[in-house]
Amino acid sequence: MMASKGRILQLQNYSVNDGEGIRTIVFFAGCPLRCQWCANPEGYTPQNHVLFIASRCIQCGRCTEVCPQGIGWNLNESEARAKCTGCGLCVDACLEQARKNAVQTMTVAEVVHKLESQLLFFRSSGGGVTYSGGECTTQPEFLAELVDEVYDMGLDQAMETSGYFELETLQPVLDKIDLLFIDIKVMDSEKHCQFTGIPNAVILDNIARLGATRKGIIIRVPTIMGVNGDDDNIRATARFVKEHLQDPKMELLPYHSYGADKYTQLGLVYDETLFRTPTKEEMVHLNAIIESEGVQVVSYA
């Protein structure tokens, strides 16, 4: 086994939403996109960030005593955030669990060891492992080594990705992935850039090229009223999927604001007034548009 180290947000066991059966989701840190609705802002970069849960803080000052930067108890002051290196010393010092590391460093062997404890669940349910993030493809060497190990264990492997990667580099990894969930956030590239920070040409090109050579692709749309939940965008997405996938399938994931607290804990601002969760009726309507374009609607919820 090789010695590559990964930057991991968390391993989440017993998940049933991101592939077949019972799964463990490996959340990688680091992402090249900046989706304004992101539910995992602690995963923007591979570097550690410390979450500060102000409601638990009793202002005892233990964190200040160990901080090499001389930062006080209120880590969310903008000056404190600017100075913080994410060293994590204050996390160990705090007895109230008011501070939490977002990112941990793990070897492939450590991840595999944790996966081995779940083998019974994987085998009894037809489940396996799903790589997610952040964006798992931002750590290609670690991902490749982990995928090789899990492949040799004979487990089902799925990946959730933004589709924003260099396909030539990643192809050997993708060849070992049974099911690929790739997002199309918005079809209009200018709008895509406005809401995610990058245009969508690379993503659409990767989907078209992958669609020409393999099955086992599901296009996901994080569905947000005010951004991409309009009939025209969903229809355009479905037409693209129908044109480029051999077995065209889509899943609409209704927007939620569960990540809002994390923005506060990181000293970031989250303007959720821009976004609205689609109603059940709107979801039925949008799914009907997809089916009318000859694309199968799937649900892993």
Ligand code: SF4
């Ligand atoms: S050690 Fe924890 S409880 Fe004490 S001041 Fe720092 S964050 Fe607050």
Ligand code: SF4
């Ligand atoms: S993570 Fe390190 S630099 Fe940041 S507040 Fe804690 S001890 Fe200070």
